[in-house]
Amino acid sequence: MRDKRTVRSFVMRKGRVSPAQSKALRQFLVEFELPVENLALLPDQFSRKQPLTLEIGFGMGDSLLEILLAHPEKNFLGLEVHEAGVGHLLNEAKKAGVENLRIMKLDAMEVLKSSPSSVFERVQVFFPDPWHKKRHHKRRLISAQFMELIYRVLIPDGLFHVATDWQPYADQMEQLFQTDLRFQRCSAPPRPVTKYERRGHLLGHKVVDIALIKVARSMKA
């Protein structure tokens, strides 16, 4: 029988986790982590009830931290599978005394499938792994199945914001979004430059930001 493992948008590499990141994971994860069994109870998993943003694949988390410090009137759920990044963000969040952040160290697809409907005011994905090679395109996070889940978890008029520096991936997204009448294009809100984006700038890559609003009631084309 064929192996029917799920194709994931990431590979769990044994990347180096620094002693400071390890320590943060041991000491602070318990404080910031949202256990998967509590996901059903979103958005009541924060000290204050306020609009909720989901960031998928926050990397080292510096741009997410910058956004959430600028918006204490909002709550943020950050997803990242790599321990080094989670450890880094935990350290910085603890130093800054952050109260509006929860973290999950899990695959975004699993989290989206288990999330309640109409719960996020915003979902942001900054520089999803581009998976350059054709044989790896199936690993790209942004897909029709992903957008089904995004539509379900966004509140009506909620915003989906994605940025990429890989033009072929941007083209693929454009094609996908063009035929989906459940979303309407809007101008992308400002956001900080991310760590991965800086690398793209050095390589001379053009950055594309795409923002979509969930149309309250519509039909798919």
Ligand SMILES: C[S@@+](CC[C@H](N)C(=O)[O-])C[C@H]1O[C@@H](n2cnc3c(N)ncnc32)[C@H](O)[C@@H]1O
């Ligand atoms: C190219 S990096 C960009 C990181 C960061 N957003 C930035 O711009 O600096 C993509 C990140 O997404 C994470 N990622 C990929 N697929 C994911 C998934 N299914 N769930 C959670 N995180 C994921 C990877 O671990 C990686 O850190």
